[in-house]
Amino acid sequence: MGLLKKKLCIIGSGVAGLHLAYALKDDFDITVIERQSPDQIRKGRIMSTQVHFGSTRTREKRFNMPKWGEQSLLESIHITIGNQKLFVGMLQEPALSVDQRLYYSHSIKDLIEKGVSFRFEKIDKENVEVLIDEFDLLIDCTGKNGPLLPFPIEEALSPYQTPQRKCIVGYFTGIRANTPLGVSVTVLPGLGEMFEIPAITEHGPVTILFIMGIPNTELDVFKGIKNAEEFTLKMRSTVQQFFPEIHNRIDGSNFALCDESSFLQTALTPVIRKPYLMVNNKLVVGCGDSVFLNDPISGQGCNLSSYCAEQLYETLIEYKNSKWDADTGESYWNRTKQYVKEVTEWTNAMTEPLPEHVIQLLLQGAQDQVQANEIAEWFANPTKAFEAFFSATATVHKNNQ
Ligand SMILES: Cc1cc2nc3c(=O)[nH]c(=O)nc-3n(C[C@H](O)[C@H](O)[C@H](O)COP(=O)(O)OP(=O)(O)OC[C@H]3O[C@@H](n4cnc5c(N)ncnc54)[C@H](O)[C@@H]3O)c2cc1C
Known part of the structure; x- marks a missing residue:
């Protein structure tokens, strides 16, 4: 027995x-x-x-978790600082957002x-x-x-002791996807960040717009907004003001939340x-x-x-x-x-101002596709990001600039 x-x-x-x-x-x-x-x-x-990166998707397969459509695989990370698009780094393995x-x-x-x-x-x-x-x-x-x-x-x-960012998220239709399909990260020093993430929902593909506003700055402008209509209007004007590249891809008449519960504000x-x-x-x-x-x-x-x-x-x-x-x-x-x-x-x-040697690495990414791909890999393999931010070699690299 x-x-x-x-x-x-x-x-x-x-x-x-x-x-x-x-x-x-x-x-x-x-x-x-x-x-x-x-x-x-x-x-x-x-x-x-x-965003489930390659190693997470491997674990999902290992444990026989449900499979998801492969038509929205994310192949890349797009990096913009201010209004300057620096590069598109390619991921070694595709990621997926459901x-x-x-x-x-x-x-x-x-x-x-x-x-x-x-x-x-x-x-x-x-x-x-x-x-x-x-x-x-x-x-x-x-x-x-x-x-x-x-x-x-x-x-x-x-x-x-307190949240470092206000998280403002909406799942939208009516945004032409970036190419190659991937996550776009825009850093606005002193204000916060925008993450644009193509995702799969019950309603089909959407674009997630995720603003991370530093509290009490010009990006922290969604206070008191409770309904979907106000949220959509505020998102549109904020994107127009701060994220013109994304704004250029908005199709005016179709820009809408994918359902009335597809927005969120939180801080942790x-x-x-x-x-x-x-x-x-x-x-x-x-x-x-x-x-x-x-x-x-x-x-x-x-x-x-x-x-x-x-x-x-x-x-x-x-x-x-x-x-x-x-x-x-x-x-x-x-x-x-x-x-x-x-x-x-x-x-x-x-969540802190980016260290100078990291800014230098990002700027190198704009000149060098190998470096751009390495930076994309920071998100898929955070040990690499940790090393780039903190290791002795990163510091030596910085001193050699
Ligand atoms: C705004 C925002 C954006 C994010 N963006 C990203 C991103 O881009 N990429 C990324 O990897 N992660 C992101 N995260 C983090 C990610 O969502 C979480 O790390 C992940 O969902 C954690 O999974 P979990 O299982 O620990 O918790 P959860 O996903 O929170 O699941 C907890 C579950 O427990 C249940 N539960 C809670 N309390 C009880 C209770 N008392 N009794 C019974 N059931 C209970 C809840 O209903 C829920 O189903 C983000 C989080 C937020 C808030």
Whole structure:
């Protein structure tokens, strides 16, 4: 007779929870608890922007997660500073952006069909202990609104007390796509950034316009805007004023939000936590934004969540037949720590004025396609960005300029 499978509870079915549910479902008895039903998610407000780079797409394939249409693959990163377009760097592997409302609702339904148990309810801090007793392991994947448990803050990686950017996002039709298809990053020093991201939604292809405004500057001009019409008008005038290259590609009569819930304003304070805790002698872990919350400025949230989900999967498989305890938690943290540090320190540096040696690298990209491609790779492989921003070679390079 085989051993009974260990019982795991995953709270939250976002990028982290979904990766884990797919990865772990054959080895363990999985229950996912999610506060919204698939239909509520599908018909609800957009939650984010997202670009799944090559390594994340490889993990999605590894765990047999749903496949998405290949017609909107993102091949490149376009970089503009001020009004000067510097270059288009080509990605080594294509990326893809799928509206999380579609990705999450579809994946939940698929997991249910594959026999994974779901409970649709909101868990509060007060009722989480009952779940710790009920299951062999609780995994907190509640995202930026979490965590439900007091995972200790890593002070050295959590320097901010307030949000560094206002996030203003709309999913639009009526914008002619950039070519080659890719993510456009425009940096307006002192004001903030614009990310333009071609994406797939239930309504077909759209263009995401994502403004990251430095608080209380001229880009922070959406305060008090609550309805879709006002949002669209404000986006249009802001694009006209600050992002003329994008404005030139707007088709006036067709420019509209793809649905009335496809806009969002938010701001978050980045915070990194140690992703495990012992509660009543039982291990509890966190994965994704609930423990590793960065500013969206470097576009790494989904990719870091996916990376850490794979590391947690590897840890739990390694310790499959032993008791899960603080050693298991520490092993997971040891596997993830370095990458979390690299992503976080690079991301935090992106919210500050760009260092001079990085500006020089960007300017080189305008002259040299190899360098342009390397810079595009920063987003797909943030270790490279971390090295370019912080390593000794980057400094030597700077001194040799
Ligand atoms: C404006 C914005 C732009 C972004 N842009 C990018 C980008 O370009 N690229 C990128 O990679 N990342 C981006 N991110 C970050 C990215 O969205 C997140 O990192 C990613 O979604 C994290 O996945 P997650 O599974 O940890 O959390 P989430 O995706 O937030 O999922 C958490 C899930 O838990 C559920 N939940 C929460 N609390 C409870 C509870 N108490 N009980 C039950 N269920 C609960 C929620 O309903 C949700 O389904 C952006 C984020 C924002 C806010």
